[in-house]
Amino acid sequence: MAANCSLRPCLPSFNLQLSPIHIHSSSYYHTFNNTKLTTPPTASSPIQHLHQGFGFGIEANKKKNNNSFSRTLAVRHLTGSLTSADGLRFAIVVARFNEIITKLLLEGALDTFKKYSVKEEDIDVVWVPGSFEIGVVAEKLGKSRKYQAILCIGAVIRGDTSHYDAVANSAASGVLSAGLNSGVPCIFGVLTCDDMEQALNRAGGKSGNKGAEAALTAIEMASLFEHHLKH
Incomplete structure (x- = not known):
């Protein structure tokens, strides 16, 4: 065993980039790493990194919106043009x-x-x-x-x-x-x-x-x- 290895299990390193968390509630209460947050994070001061332990930043509609956007891109939109009248009778x-x-x-x-x-x-x-x-x-x-x-x-x-x-x-x-x-x-x-x-x-x-x-x-x-x- 290497000399500098601690007794706690070795965990993989994660670099989590979190999107802003938008909470629409006046009674928001959250505890993380023994720290109490009595006001929700805002777009101007989002939680960007979690440096200790494991954490998950969730945007409730992100996955749903991505899927919806993908489906929209797959739809063909056909329309006539007012600038392509050449040759039309x-x-x-x-x-x-x-x-x-x-x-x-x-x-x-x-x-x-x-x-x-x-x-x-x-x-x-x-x-x-x-x-x-x-x-x-x-x-x-x-x-x-x-x-x-x-x-x-x-x-x-x-x-x-x-x-x-x-x-x-x-x-x-x-x-x-x-x-x-x-x-x-x-x-x-x-x-x-x-x-x-x-x-x-x-x-x-x-x-x-x-x-x-x-x-x-x-x-x-x-x-x-x-x-x-x-x-």
Whole structure:
């Protein structure tokens, strides 16, 4: 036996790096190495080292958080991009009824396409009599496989009869069906307003231009389908 070996068992040396211990209790009481701590350690004065005996610094949620973080990293997040519109083609179906509104929406959409580098030759505008006719034409364009997204623009303004409800509901369901049946994103850019003032406010007035907003949606959806969901 070596001369300098003590009679107590030889224990391996540990260098424990402890993270701050956060205790949410006003009645915290802890004894370690015969030392009483009447106040919990804080982030500004954490217990970093235990120099005598064995000790364990535990962060209650550390393991759980690490596992959760690992699972998050494994998830694929797919999203369309507004900066990858090069080569994408778009069709815009525009209702002629309430043309004073739909023209402003169309101008907003075209300006947005230009701003995001969509070439003029990659955009086709198709006019239809009214919002009721948008869906069938959008579906036909989608099935042609010439376009990555179809933007549908119209304006339905409430009148004195229930005609408004019939047209508004039919326009919405028609655009939805067009996208589902063709497999091409069909973007709903049809205004449904109570009066002309509301429509003007949403066609470039104080509420912005909904045609421009719909164009952004068309670019993002076209990019998503083309770069991530294309078979």
